[in-house]
Amino acid sequence: MAQLMTQAALGQAIAPLHIIGTYFGLENPGQLSWFAAAYSLTVGTFILIAGRLGDLFGHKILFVAGFFWFGLWSLLAGFSAPAFLLPNAIAILARIYEPGRKKEMIFSLFGATAPSGFTVGALFSSLFAQLVWWPWGYWVCAMVCILLGVAGILVIPATPPPQFDNSVSMWKRADTLGAFTGVIGLILINFSWNQGPVVGWDTVYVYVILIIGVLVIALFFFIEYHAPHPLVPFDAFNSHTAYTLTCIILEELRDVSPLLGTAMVSPTTISGLCAALTTGFILNKVGPSTVMMMAMSGFLVGSILLATVPIGQTYWAQTFVATIVTPWGMDMSFPASNILLSDAMHKDNQGLAASLVNTVINYSISIGLGIAGTVEVYVNNGGKDVLKGYRGAQWTGVGLAGLGLASSILFALSERAQRAKERKKAREEAV
Structure with missing residues (x-):
């Protein structure tokens, strides 16, 4: 539910974007992009410290507090960030399950809720924005968060209290x-x-x-x-984690209504679920590098399809195919990267491991909008050629996806070289 609600809140900020913008008298695309960018900025930024706080005070406490905090700001109709939810939810799962097939499948199912959450948030926010009043989307979100917070208190077992050296102050540990x-x-x-x-x-x-x-x-x-006690422990990084995080970083013309737009992206729910389940089944067999290459290929192909789609083309051609292909990027890379970082860190630092991946993901969403917006502004001929501007932004995404694919290939080559070295060492020791 943490992942689902996080993505639902992003969906409810994006789908009725123009209705909310009109309400506040905003029509500039650059200003409207702040609706989604501000949300992802706060999620991506404060996740950095939320995971560490969970490691210090208990993941259940921060998880439940995150739902109540999320609910409060949704009640106030702000673009609140559930930064406390994601890392502590993942940390709870990481502490329960040992490395292996079961953990990989659980993490994959957790990632599979992302497209479902976005679709649910976009659907209900569009319904309220078109048929009632847009703030109702946030008020309903607040009600759900409060209910989930109460459920978390009753259902989630208490995590073991953290053990610390009392000679080190809390300020230093944090x-x-x-x-x-x-x-x-x-x-x-x-x-x-x-x-x-x-x-x-x-x-x-x-x-x-x-x-x-x-x-x-x-x-x-x-x-x-x-x-x-660093937030970013350099000793936990190796070539695998560095390549993985690098791959993660590099990923109005048809006049459709918010509801129709939501319907167009709804296939991502099924496609994302299939991608996540596939990751759970194959990760242990083919290794993280192959999974990351498949994920980056999904990003690249989906970006190319959207960058080249003609305006008058039917939805069922390139756009539909893109909504099927693109989720394989996010929903394969998310569980793979989380598992890789989780297995690399001690159980007492699981919140920190989750923070690193989710910080990179959500911060990249936000800053990616700024980079694409910059390209759009400088190629749209002063606003006269909107299509050219949007094409430029999409091709920027293609370039970043290509860099991600290149990074994943380097990751695969590094992993293969490491395995060859280990096999050679094993043969020498056997002799």
Whole structure:
């Protein structure tokens, strides 16, 4: 439910975008993109510290608190971020299941709820926006979150209390300075990328904020390198985790109503479920590198189909095929990357492992909108050629997907070389 509600909230921000924008007097595509970008920004940024807090205070406590917090801000009709939910939900699953087929299948099923959640959120928000009033989508979301929070208290077993060295202060265990610089740096960089298309990159404060953000992130990595309990433990990284996170990072013209638009993307629910279940069955047999290559291929093919689709073409041609192919990218890479990071870390750091993957995913969604928006603004001939601008944004996605595929191929070559080295060593020891 954590994954489903997170994606449902994203869907309810995107599907009725133009109805909500009209209500607030916003029509500029750059300004409208902030609706989704702001949501993904807060999710991706605060997940970074939410997982660590779960490791410190207990994943059940943070999970339940996340639903109540999510419900509160949905009640206030804000674009709230369920950052506390995702890493702690994954951490609870990781602590219950040992590495193996069962854990891989559970993580895959968790990932399979993403397209379903997006479709559910888009459907109900579109219904309320078109037939009643758009705030009702958020108020209903608040009711559901409160009910799920109460259910979490009653149903989820208490996680074992964390064991710590009492000589180390809570501030150091939480890596407060690292959390502060990490969050601030990510927000500044993301804000500049998403504000650039709105006001223009020649506006001084945009690139000044970007420079400051980069410097703060550099300071963050310096702090993490020397911190006794870092948010980003460098000793947990190897070539596999680095390649995996790299792959994850690199992924209005038809005048359709929100409800029709939701119907058009609804096949992603079934396709995503099939992709996630396939991952659960094959991950242990073919390895993470092959799964990541398949996922990146799904992203690339889906992006090419959308970048080249003619405006007047029937939905059942390229668009429908893209909605079938693209979910294989997200719903194969998400469980594979989570399992890889989870198995690489101790049980006491499962919240942190989940935070890393989900931070990269959600932050990439947000900053990707800014990058695509920048391309769109600079190729649409001053707003005269909207189609050309959208094509440019889509081809940007194709380029990023191509980089992701290249990274996954390097990952596969690295994994194959490592296996060959291990086999050679085993033969030498046998002799």
